[in-house]
Amino acid sequence: MPFKFKRLSIPDVILIEPRVFGDDRGFFMETYKKSDFLKVGIREEFVQDNHSKSIKGVLRGLHYQLEPKAQGKLVRCIRGKIFDVAVDIRKNSPTFKKWVGVELSEDNKLMVYVPPGFAHGFLTLSEEAEVLYKTTEEYAPELDSGIIWNDEDIGVNWPIDMVDRIILSEKDKKLPNLKNAKIFE
Numbered sequence: 001m002p003f004k005f006k007r008l009s010i011p012d013v014i015l016i017e018p019r020v021f022g023d024d025r026g027f028f029m030e031t032y033k034k035s036d037f038l039k040v041g042i043r044e045e046f047v048q049d050n051h052s053k054s055i056k057g058v059l060r061g062l063h064y065q066l067e068p069k070a071q072g073k074l075v076r077c078i079r080g081k082i083f084d085v086a087v088d089i090r091k092n093s094p095t096f097k098k099w100v101g102v103e104l105s106e107d108n109k110l111m112v113y114v115p116p117g118f119a120h121g122f123l124t125l126s127e128e129a130e131v132l133y134k135t136t137e138e139y140a141p142e143l144d145s146g147i148i149w150n151d152e153d154i155g156v157n158w159p160i161d162m163v164d165r166i167i168l169s170e171k172d173k174k175l176p177n178l179k180n181a182k183i184f185e
Contacts, residue, residue, distance in 0.1 A: 002030045005040045008100045013086045013118070014040060015102055016074075016111040029109065032074065032134065042113055044072045044136035052131045054082075054124040057165040059149050059158075061121015061172070062087055066143040066182055070116035072136035080129030081105035082122040085156055087147070089183040090117040097178065099156050104131075117184045119147050123158055123166070145182055146175040153178045 002019040018029040032046070054060065062085070065071045075084055087099040103125070104110050114120045122131065147154070149172065158166075175181075 002033065003036050008102070010086070010088055010095045010098055010100050012088075012095075012115045013100050014042065014113040016113060018109055018111065020109055031076065031111065037113075042072075044116070046074060046134035046136055048135045048138050050133050050135065053079075054129050054131070055167070056124050056127050057167045058124045059121060059166050059168055059172070061085065062119035062147045062149055062151075062154075062156075062175070063121060064089065064117075064119045064145055065137060065140060066145050067184065069137040069140040069143050070184070072116045073114045073120055073133045074111060075104065075114060075120070075122075075131065075133040076109070076111040077104040077106060078130050078132055079106050080124065080126035081107075082124055082126075082129050082131060083159055084112055084122045085120065085158075086112065086114040087119040087154055087156070088117065089119050089147070089178070089181075091183055091185050093117070097154055099154055101156065101158075121149060125159065146172065147178050147181050148172075148175040151177045 004017040006015045020029045084104050085101045088095045
């Protein structure tokens, strides 16, 4: 199997380490293989690919899409380094309001699977970062939603040395806190 799968402290969020074949020419790796992903319970089909580029300090999130078009995401950083976060916002989940964070970078080549029902965001740690992610549903602007990045009820422990340099979009500055957000039942 070209991947190592590790369930994180929220078991529905899965860290994925691809097998990298490298030599003096460069490297090769598989980034998705349906049969391997099915074996660990990732059953969703990916239907859209997204690519973002951000400068140091940019925080994108915490974003999600509501039902009936809730998105699962397969996230990887192909250039630079990010701190990637998934927050369980399924009201009836035993891990409701819990979050996990992992560092994804061009060097470690790790990926993370964030299932539907989770808010997702990341903070750019390097001078620039490019992030690619697959989604299980196409973007539906009428179902687009989010939670403010520093919500006290969630308490994400963003890298402390970066907190005073956070750069947000106008949209992300206006996101509600969890108490006032539409979430998953």
